[in-house]
Amino acid sequence: MKNQQIIDWKIASLANDNSNEQSEELSEALQNYLKENTQLQEELLFIEQFWTNDVKPLVVPSDKMDANFYQMLSSAQSTQQYSSQQETAQQHSSHHIAAQEHPLSLLEKIKSWFMPNPIAQFATLALVFVVGLNLNKTPNNDDNNLAYSGLQQEISSLTTVLAMSMLQKDSASERLSGVAYSRQTDLSNPLLVEQLIELLARDKSTSVRLAIINSLGHLKSFGSSEQRLFILAIQEENLLVQIELCRLLLNYGSVDIKKLLTKQVNQQHLKPEVREFIQAQSMASYI
Amino acid sequence: MKNTLSLTLPLTLVAMLATSMQIVSAAEKSYSLPLSKPGEPVSIDIEVYRGSITLIGYQGDTIEISAKTSTFAGKDKDLKKVKNKMNKSRSARSTEGLKSVKNSTMRLEIEERNNEVEISSEVSNQHVDLVIKVPQRSSIEVELYKGGDLNIDGVNGGLELESYEGMIIANNISGPIVAETARTDIVVSFSDFTKTSPSSLTSHMGNVDITLAKKVAANVNIQTYQGEVFSGLDNDFVVVDEIKKGKKGQKQEIVLGGIMQAKVNGGGQVISLISYSGNLYIRKGK
Numbered sequence: 001m002k003n004q005q006i007i008d009w010k011i012a013s014l015a016n017d018n019s020n021e022q023s024e025e026l027s028e029a030l031q032n033y034l035k036e037n038t039q040l041q042e043e044l045l046f047i048e049q050f051w052t053n054d055v056k057p058l059v060v061p062s063d064k065m066d067a068n069f070y071q072m073l074s075s076a077q078s079t080q081q082y083s084s085q086q087e088t089a090q091q092h093s094s095h096h097i098a099a100q101e102h103p104l105s106l107l108e109k110i111k112s113w114f115m116p117n118p119i120a121q122f123a124t125l126a127l128v129f130v131v132g133l134n135l136n137k138t139p140n141n142d143d144n145n146l147a148y149s150g151l152q153q154e155i156s157s158l159t160t161v162l163a164m165s166m167l168q169k170d171s172a173s174e175r176l177s178g179v180a181y182s183r184q185t186d187l188s189n190p191l192l193v194e195q196l197i198e199l200l201a202r203d204k205s206t207s208v209r210l211a212i213i214n215s216l217g218h219l220k221s222f223g224s225s226e227q228r229l230f231i232l233a234i235q236e237e238n239l240l241v242q243i244e245l246c247r248l249l250l251n252y253g254s255v256d257i258k259k260l261l262t263k264q265v266n267q268q269h270l271k272p273e274v275r276e277f278i279q280a281q282s283m284a285s286y287i
Numbered sequence: 288m289k290n291t292l293s294l295t296l297p298l299t300l301v302a303m304l305a306t307s308m309q310i311v312s313a314a315e316k317s318y319s320l321p322l323s324k325p326g327e328p329v330s331i332d333i334e335v336y337r338g339s340i341t342l343i344g345y346q347g348d349t350i351e352i353s354a355k356t357s358t359f360a361g362k363d364k365d366l367k368k369v370k371n372k373m374n375k376s377r378s379a380r381s382t383e384g385l386k387s388v389k390n391s392t393m394r395l396e397i398e399e400r401n402n403e404v405e406i407s408s409e410v411s412n413q414h415v416d417l418v419i420k421v422p423q424r425s426s427i428e429v430e431l432y433k434g435g436d437l438n439i440d441g442v443n444g445g446l447e448l449e450s451y452e453g454m455i456i457a458n459n460i461s462g463p464i465v466a467e468t469a470r471t472d473i474v475v476s477f478s479d480f481t482k483t484s485p486s487s488l489t490s491h492m493g494n495v496d497i498t499l500a501k502k503v504a505a506n507v508n509i510q511t512y513q514g515e516v517f518s519g520l521d522n523d524f525v526v527v528d529e530i531k532k533g534k535k536g537q538k539q540e541i542v543l544g545g546i547m548q549a550k551v552n553g554g555g556q557v558i559s560l561i562s563y564s565g566n567l568y569i570r571k572g573k
Contacts (some may be wrong), residue, residue, distance in 0.1 A: 132323070172447050173463035173484040180485060180557070205447075207465050207487030210561060212508075214546065240491060242388055243512065273563070277512075 006030070006040060048091055161188045167195055172205040179211040187219050197225055206240055213244045217252055225258050234264060242274050250281045311354040313394040314357075320350040322422070324402045329425040334407040337399070338415035339435030339453065344423035344442035350404060351420035356393040359414045438469075443483070454493075460559070462486045468493050472565070474571060480505050480556060495560045496568040504555035510546050513564040519571045524549045 034041055159181055166178030179196070187193055193216075200212040216222075222229060226249070233245035251255050262282050265275050301333045322329060325348035333340060366563065394413060398405040408432055414434055421427065426444035430436050435454040439446065439460065446464040448455050454471045456462065461479035463486045470492040480486075480503040488495045494514070509516055509524060518524065524547040548561075549569075560567045 085334070124320065131545050136453070151304075171428075171445055171484075175484065176463075176465065176485040176487060205465055205487075205490075206467055206489045207559065211485075211487070211559075238491075240489070243563075263544040273512075 006034075006044070011285055041232060069202075070192045090283050093174060108227045156185050156188075160185045160192050164192055165197055167199055172203075175199070175203065175205070175283065176211055179208065183218060187215070193225060197228060208245055209238070209241050213241070213248050217248055219252070222257075224254060229253075230257055230260065233261070234270070239271055239273055242271065243277050246274060246278055247281070250278070288489065310351060315353075315355045316393055316395075318352045318354075318395060318397065320339055320352065320399055321400050322348050322350070322404075323399060323487055324515045327402055329402045329404065329422050331404045331406070331419075331421055331425050331427045333405075333417070333419075333427070333429045334409065335415060335417065335430070335434075336411055336432050337409065338411065338417065338431070339437070340429060341416075341418045341438040341440075342429075343418070343420050343440050343444060344425070344459075345420050346420055346514070347433075348419075349421070350422075352395075352397065353418040354393065354395050354408075355416045357410075357414050359412045359547040369498075421506055433536035440493060440573070463556075468482065472496060476500075477503055478572075479503060480558070482556045485557040485559070487561065489559075490559040490565050491562070492564050493562065494565040494568065497558070497560065497569070498570040498572040499551060500572045502552070505550075506554045506557045507551060508546050508550050508557055508559040509548075509567050509568055509569070510559065510561045511563070511565065511567055514562050514566040516547075516569075517551065517570045518566045520549050521571075522549045522551065 034044075051183055163178050163181035164180060164184065166174050169175055169178065182196060185192065196212050196215060200209055201215075203209050204214075216229070221227075229245060229249060230253075233242060233249060236242035236245060246261060251263055253261070262278060264270055265278050265282075270278075312466075324498070329449070331350070338356075346446045353555070393415075394408065395415060395417075396405070396407045399454065406417070406419070408417075415497050416435070421442065423441060423443050425442060427439070427442060428447040429437055429449065431450045431453060433452050437450045437455045439448070439455075439457040441459045442457075444463050444467070446460065446462070448464070448466040450466075450468050450471065452469070452471065455465070455466045455468055455473045455475075456571060459476060459478045461477060462481045463484040464475065465486065466473050466475070466488045468490045471490065472493040472495070473488045473490050474496045475488060476498040478500050488497065497507075499520075501506075507520070507524075516524070526545055527548040560569070
């Protein structure tokens with residue numbers, strides 16, 4: 001049995017996620033062969049490390065391929081360093097190693113691939129890419145899904161932090177960015193919702209306030225914020241903001257708040273345009 | 288010389304231009320303000336109570352300010368009310384043998400600190416026409432309460448503009464821009480469009496008119512309640528609002544005044560055009 005055949009078998013068994021079964025099936029001859037060949041053992045261990053460090057949670061094919069690619073590249077580079085150190089150590093030791101002829105190990109191969117030869121570099125990158133692609137083809141399992149949802153949560157948390165930071169900026173355009181980021185989260189963070197409503201109440205830019213109202217439409221439920229939004233809608237002086245707040249509550253508010261708002265049509269403190277809007281909205285909902 | 292100036296200038300430079308010139312009705316003054324950190328980002332904050340502002344972007348590191356002031360003699364309801372109240376409480380004095388001397392002092396405050404520049408004229412009875420040359424990369428924030436228009440040309444930095452009575456006219460800009468007027472128009476011509484942050488143009492009662500250069504890629508959002516929309520874009524506007532529909536058998540919600548969007552050159556950063564009663568114009572440029 002050649003070393004390369006054993007390596008191929010190892011990669012295939014890992015890709016099929018049946019390494020344990022295969023291990024049991026290893027023939028005695030093979031096990032004995034491995035016992036005698038520590039270098040090959042190291043190589044197989046190295047391949048396993050590739051696999052165990054695999055970024056499985058990423059489901060988007062291109063992202064996953066990229067992740068695999070860069071991870072393998074990084075591992076290969078670190079291996080190259082390790083190999084160089086080994087080589088230096090070997091040069092300073094006895095002469096019999098130089099005289100001993102043994103097949104090229106995977107580590108040495110990888111090292112040679114990273115030598116400044118364009119063809120070798122290209123071949124290395126292509127190989128790493130293909131291996132990444134192959135690893136990507138493995139079916140997802142429950143662990144992957146769990147890890148993926150965990151990653152999604154992390155991304156959502158990061159986006160939330162980014163949104164909250166941007167909402168505090170002096171520039172209206174950056175605050176608009178903050179609102180856009182908040183829309184990318186599911187608005188499940190109550191602190192973010194609180195900050196948005198705070199900003200809605202006091203921001204001097206109509207554009208920012210309208211963008212916030214638009215974002216709040218993505219909330220699953222207004223919850224305790226509904227009453228506050230209602231008060232804001234009633235007391236608002238900016239016509240565009242008032243109309244949009246009314247639209248928000250009439251479209252996505254509770255039945256009670258809709259009734260409350262519809263009753264305001266007869267109240268004189270609302271601007272005529274807003275009263276007209278609420279009336280039109282109420283009539284449309286009965287069509 | 289420039290270095291010496293930047294070194295000797297205190298961190299805060301306050302240049303109060305107070306001059307009494309022989310011109311009876313108006314005063315004119317120019318001032319050159321070197322930045323303390325040439326080549327670095329510049330932010331300019333301008334607040335003018337009454338007047339007009341013209342900002343011209345150029346490739347330089349000095350802010351060139353040209354100001355022309357005159358006493359405000361027009362109608363101003365708020366000012367009139369105050370004057371009438373004051374006049375009632377004063378007894379009339381004799382002016383026999385006296386000549387009337389027009390007040391032509393200029394009061395304009397300019398402050399610079401680490402490339403952050405503040406220019407303000409908050410005197411209510413002074414009309415000031417400002418022409419300012421600024422580095423192209425400047426980020427600019429302007430509030431103009433009364434008087435004329437706000438013009439901007441060739442500025443690449445972020446713009447945040449508010450004009451309560453005059454128009455906002457911006458040419459050859461790339462944004463991001465957030466502009467707002469009450470009853471007057473906003474006219475903006477984009478030579479390019481930044482991807483960094485969204486832009487938004489809001490006129491409560493006026494029109495919003497934009498021209499996008501051919502290479503601009505953007506998502507144009509429009510929202511108007513009583514106005515009309517005129518578009519020269521190739522793509523149609525479609526409703527993007529997420530409408531929560533009721534379950535089967537329940538009544539469906541109909542949304543009035545939603546947002547519509549058109550993608551330009553495949554889409555990009557968002558620019559929102561909003562007006563309550565004004566029209567929205569979207570044009571294709573060269």
